[in-house]
Amino acid sequence: MKKVVLVKPGEVRVEEAAVPEPRKGEILLKVHNIGICGSDIHIFQGLLPFVRFPVVQGHEMSGEVADPNGSARLKKGDRVVIIPRTLCRECEDCKSGRDNWCKDLKILGVHTDGVAAEYVSVPEYLALKIPDAIPYDVAAMIEPLAVTVHACNVAGDLAGKNVLVVGAGVIGNLAAQAAKAKGARVMIAGRTQYRLDYAKAAGIDFCVNDQKEDLGEALKREFGGGADVVFECIGVETSVNESFLRCRKGGIVIIAGIFGELQRVDMFTLQDKELIVIGTMLYLKSDFEESIALALEGKVSLPPLITGSFPLERFQDAYAHIADKANQVMKVMIKVL
Ligand SMILES: [Zn+2]
Ligand SMILES: [Zn+2]
Structure with missing residues (x-):
């Protein structure tokens, strides 16, 4: 072989x-x-x-x-x-x-x-x-989907929540779809238009190219302000700091990106907003089973x-x-x- x-x-x-x-x-x-x-x-x-x-x-x-x-x-x-x-x-x-x-x-x-x-x-x-x-x-x-389903489950109940996904690569796209399948209103932000177009085609509510449009304005317009839950799906310090900035006070930031080195993060905003920042790693068997069910039921594309x-x-x-x-x-x- x-x-x-x-x-x-x-x-x-x-x-x-x-x-x-x-x-x-x-x-x-x-x-x-x-x-x-x-x-x-x-x-x-x-x-x-x-x-x-x-x-x-x-x-x-x-x-x-x-x-x-x-x-x-x-x-x-x-x-x-x-x-x-x-x-x-x-x-x-x-x-x-x-x-x-x-x-x-x-x-x-x-x-x-x-x-x-x-x-x-x-x-x-x-x-x-x-x-x-x-x-x-x-x-x-199913494996990358399970990564994002686990990230959603770490964030708690997303039903009715305003969710922002920072990053529109495969993990960002899947996180947006998984959050939507769990009942959230979802905005995804990125700078590569074709990736946002995939999110749009998958039915994500709001797809924002933050090179062309101010993300803060878009959040104010659609969510009335910062997101309840932000998924950081890139893995660089600017996206972490963006996530802190775009989260509402007392909101949750889930760190799903993979980082290569130590980052300088905006502790002032984290503290000022009393943000809850949670890491997420891999998945459990139950996240895989949930992902298989989501794919089977057509709740994700x-x-x-x-x-x-x-x-x-x-x-x-x-x-x-x-x-x-x-x-x-x-x-x-x-x-x-
Ligand atoms: Zn992988
Ligand atoms: Zn063990």
Whole structure:
């Protein structure tokens, strides 16, 4: 089978490898689709210091069970997604169901090898069945959707709330859709028009290009002032400070962006407004289940966000396609099967 290895930053190699033999507690999966994530690009560029090379990338995945290896829950041919992290399953947080806090959590494709191959062997507990009505490419978007569903759940009940999403990339778009599905009125702000157009097409209430329009004015017009809840979905200090600025007094700011270094944040505004600032990390199994239900019920629109696909052996071309600013890119898929 083919397997894609990131030998070192910037160098992808397609290798021939034996189909892995599932060990005890593992299942063998035939990989169908792999979504490429912002974090994959950062690893490819060598920007995440804790990643050791060589590494097999890929964590947003759909596939089918090739060998259930004695699983009581799964059979050959079952359509699945994986929750791409391994857990100790013994610590207090694992036992209490807060397993995204597990002291020994490892993300596939980051801390340990990922799924960029024709077959992968993974712990059985990572796999979740998906309904036939969700195609494999859409299923590979359940993982980023679950990131945003978790962020929404961290924020509490969003029904009737005025929500602002700062950043209109894939995570921003999905956060806006998830918040709307949970009953919020949603404004999304960004500077790249085509990304805002995707949000508009998905039915987001207010899409503001903050290069062309004053975001404060737009908030005053639509929400009567600052947002009740702001989702920061970029991961730079200016967007954190923008989020503080655009949140109402006593409001909640959820930090969903991924940061590369220490940030200088506006503590004065945070304190003055008595803001509640909450970090969010990954997801729980329940967020994945909720995401599968949202996709199935059509409460979020995922297929339009898939803007390109490449075969497994062209992984590096997919990265080049994403990096080329001339392309209007949202989610790019590696179509293995
Ligand atoms: Zn991802
Ligand atoms: Zn644990």
